[in-house]
Amino acid sequence: MRCDANTFDGTPQQVARRLLGHSLVRKIHGQRLSGIIVEVEAYLSQNDPASHSAIGRKNRNASMFGPAGLLYVYTIHTRHCLNVVTEPEGTGSAVLIRAIEPIEGIQWMSEHRNRPAFDQRSSHPKSITQQSKTTSLLRELSSGPGRLCEALQVDLKQDGLDLLTSDQVWIEQPSQAVIDRQWKAVESNRIGISKGVELGLRWFIDGHQLVSGCARQHSQGRHWRFGAA
DNA sequence: ACGGGGATTTTCT
DNA sequence: GAAAATCCCCGTG
Numbered sequence: 001m002r003c004d005a006n007t008f009d010g011t012p013q014q015v016a017r018r019l020l021g022h023s024l025v026r027k028i029h030g031q032r033l034s035g036i037i038v039e040v041e042a043y044l045s046q047n048d049p050a051s052h053s054a055i056g057r058k059n060r061n062a063s064m065f066g067p068a069g070l071l072y073v074y075t076i077h078t079r080h081c082l083n084v085v086t087e088p089e090g091t092g093s094a095v096l097i098r099a100i101e102p103i104e105g106i107q108w109m110s111e112h113r114n115r116p117a118f119d120q121r122s123s124h125p126k127s128i129t130q131q132s133k134t135t136s137l138l139r140e141l142s143s144g145p146g147r148l149c150e151a152l153q154v155d156l157k158q159d160g161l162d163l164l165t166s167d168q169v170w171i172e173q174p175s176q177a178v179i180d181r182q183w184k185a186v187e188s189n190r191i192g193i194s195k196g197v198e199l200g201l202r203w204f205i206d207g208h209q210l211v212s213g214c215a216r217q218h219s220q221g222r223h224w225r226f227g228a229a
Numbered sequence: 230a231c232g233g234g235g236a237t238t239t240t241c242t
Numbered sequence: 243g244a245a246a247a248t249c250c251c252c253g254t255g
Contacts, residue, residue, distance in 0.1 A: 041236070050236065060251055076237050078249050083236090096236060146237050156250085192236055 003171045005164060008068035012042035012086040012093040015068075017203050019084065020185050021174040024100055026152040027167060033108055033152050035100030035142055036178055039204040039211045041190045043083070045093040049195035053092025063160040065092045071169060073159040079146030080155045084163065084171070098202075099143045101210045102151070109141045109151035135209045144212040183208070 003022065008015055019037050026033040043051040043064075052061045052074065063072045063085060070085040072094050083094035102109055142148040149155065154169065163170045184206040189197050191213050204211045 043236070052236075055252090058252075074236080075250050076235055078247060079237050080249095081236060098236090144238070190236075 001173050003163070003173055005069060007171065007173075008084065008086060008163070010086070012044055012095055013201065015084065015086045016040040016042040016095040016201070017185060019095060019097070019171070020203060020205060021178050021183060023103065023172040023175070024097060024148075024152070024169075025172055026105075026154065026169050028108075028153050031105055031108055033102075033105035034172075035102045035104075035148070035152075036174075037097055037099075038101050038208045039097075039099035040202070041096040041098060042086075042201045043094050043096060044199075044201075045087060045091045048199065048201075050190065050193040050199075051092065051094075051196075053094075057092065061092065064094050065090055066160065069162060069164045071154075071158055071161045071163055071166075073149070073154060073156055075156065076146065080149040081145040082149055082152075082154050082158075096145060097148065098145045099204070099208075099210050099212045100148050101208070102138055102142050106138075106141070110137075112153050113141055113147065113151050139210055143210045 002025075007018065007022070010018070017040075019040055022037050023034050024037055043053070045051070045053055048054060053064050055061075057065045060074065061072070063070050064083070066072075066085055067089045068086050072083040072085050073080055074083075075081075081096060083096045086093045086095060140147070142151045152169075158169055161169055185203050186206045187200055188202045188204070189200055190202045
């Protein structure tokens with residue numbers, strides 16, 4: 001079920017934690033592409049030197065200052081990254097989606113990433129070797145903010161779309177299958193930034209294989225039952 | 230008009 | 243690990 005405004009209501013920290021386990025859905029050429037959000041970061045409107053909003057409202061970050069539930073897309077080198085805008089119009093805050101576990105349209109995502117076609121027959125592998133092979137293929141697809149944008153064919157053309165009403169991209173509530181997994185979420189510092197590292201503000205599913213970066217586990221950090229936040 | 234910088238990824242050694 | 247790739251925007255002149 002598509003999320004309503006309640007999902008995007010709250011501080012960027014609250015929305016970031018809430019979005020874990022939700023599905024990011026992209027519809028393109030009549031096809032549904034989707035994945036479960038497993039890693040997020042919050043970027044704040046105040047006292048956050050790493051936030052794009054820290055330089056003030058410009059053309060390129062304008063949608064970050066829009067109302068909660070907008071999509072904010074920016075470019076980094078040759079790639080794109082996508083964010084969910086939080087807080088009321090005029091407030092520059094957002095949640096960066098850093099990794100998804102692909103669910104629907106995996107073949108299309110493989111093509112978009114220009115990777116060898118993903119073999120659906122091995123998506124329920126029996127041997128450990130097949131399992132790790134599948135995992136590494138999926139990691140290439142959507143573990144990392146630039147990768148998932150390419151897999152879902154999201155770029156500046158989607159910047160500013162409204163996730164509440166768009167027929168191109170939206171967020172859906174966690175499926176029963178996800179709830180049954182009894183995931184735990186953990187907090188860490190954000191990665192890939194030079195300022196504001198000590199603020200924390202990164203959350204991910206503990207031990208999930210598609211979380212980006214080397215630290216997929218953070219056992220010493222605070223953690224809680226998924227869905228409790 | 231020009232040049233630098235960035236919430237990244239890939240492909241080397 | 244380190245460097246390249248070769249983007250978009252923004253600040254400067």
